[in-house]
Amino acid sequence: MTQTAPRICLVSHIALNLWLFRRPLTRMLAEEGWNVTFIAPEGPHMDHLHQAAAEICTAMEGIRDNAAECVTIRTWPLERGSLAPSAALRGTRALESILIEEKPDVIHTFTHQPNILGRLAMRKVSRALRRRPVLINAVTGLGSCFLGSGLKGVAVRMLFYQLYARTASKARAVLFQNEDDRLYFEYRRLTGSARTAVIRGSGVDTERLRPGLLGPAARKKFRASLGLKPDHVVCTMAARLIHDKGVREILLAARSLGAALPELRFLIVGEPDPGNPRSLTDEDMKTFSGLGNVLFPGWREDMADVWAASDMAVLPSYREGLPVSLQEAMACGLPVVTTDVPGCRELARSPQGELLPPETCGAMLVPAGAWPPLAEAIGHLVSQPELRTSLGQAARNKAVQEFDARAIARQTIDLYAKLMR
Secondary structure (H helix, E strand, O other): OOOOOOEEEEEOOOHHHHHHHOHHHHHHHHHOOOEEEEEEOOOOOHHHHHHHHHHHHHHOOOOOOOHHHOEEEEEOOOOOOOOOHHHHHHHHHHHHHHHHHHOOOEEEEEOHHHHHHHHHHHHHHHHHHOOOOEEEEEEOOOHHHHHOOHHHHHHHHHHHHHHHHHOHHHOOEEEEOOHHHHHHHHHOOOOOOOEEEEOOOOOEOOOOOOOOOOOHHHHHHHHHHOOOOOOOEEEEEEOOOEHHHOHHHHHHHHHHHOOOOOOEEEEEEOOOOOOOOOEOOHHHHHHHHOOOOEEEEEOOOOHHHHHHOOOEEEEOOOOOOOOHHHHHHHHOOOOEEEEOOOOHHHHHEOOOOOEOOHHHHOEEEEOOOOHHHHHHHHHHHHOOHHHHHHHHHHHHHHHHHHOEHHHHHHHHHHHHHHHHO
16 A cells, blocks of 8 residues: 555445445545545435535544545536447546546446446546556446347447447456356456456445334334334335336236235335436326325435334345345345345355355345236235244344445455555
């Protein structure tokens, strides 16, 4: 490491990514003497990111020098999701300017657009700094860039194949959240000579997120605030409301189960993503709200209480990196139902890679893109409260052993140190 405090830039296309998923990593970096700069476009949740940075700086007072400056934020004028060459050029130039001013030792980018633009910026940044910072790309899931269908989907996929392959030499390492995504990239020769590694997600705070967060009276009151009765069995999904998360499948499952299981309620936490062409619409939400057993409470910042008020968690996604929402639910002692796809199936995998039965891991796997098996699994849990309890205990054990945020952050920082050496 350098003699002065090492500096790292964490770069994302949305502030939400850094605020929700990178706080434990940032806190540990600050504790160990790093200076951290968040780089993200202005937009929703930027105020939350500022609040998180301020809280970490305050926590460092009396622990390290210049505590008020250990975490800073730079606004990146980026046109999110745009593939136009002119937009990419503007985004790259803006990122170059920020990085040259920040003089980082390490640059860690998250998701495809920042990964590519970070690589394109490296030549000018290295020349200006007269050294080459360590660039680490994080592939936190394949997303619509690689999973789109039709002619447009194929064209976008081919474009990203070319972009990743031709810029591979600029990255020192590419991190993945599951082995399936790493094999996907390596098989298609998209990583070049960069080091690849799997670090399983960003982790969750298993001390804050734990079973029994709400006592019986508080739980009853909180559920009532959501429109839930004491006898309701609550199945919660927390995600962006886009088709790729399987939101349509869960809503169709809700429609099919309404008559047979009148005590079942589906709590769909999140908000549509207007920047994504596969977002749920307001009309969709109005239609399914009319079923009577589906509630849309919108975006929530009190997810620990939401999980404490729930009886199970579900995410029928088409593909993930490693879903944080389900890791949170497992930490709170909830059984989960998710799809047998890359990323989601990690919740049912051992560290050695074998798939575990639900009674061992707390996770039930169903096929993606089909609502009948999803409805069957949910109905099975609704009708067997003892099974929900036993699977919830198994889920809690797995979360503590494998998904603790500080353990995940430790792996990441150790990798930074190796790459800098």
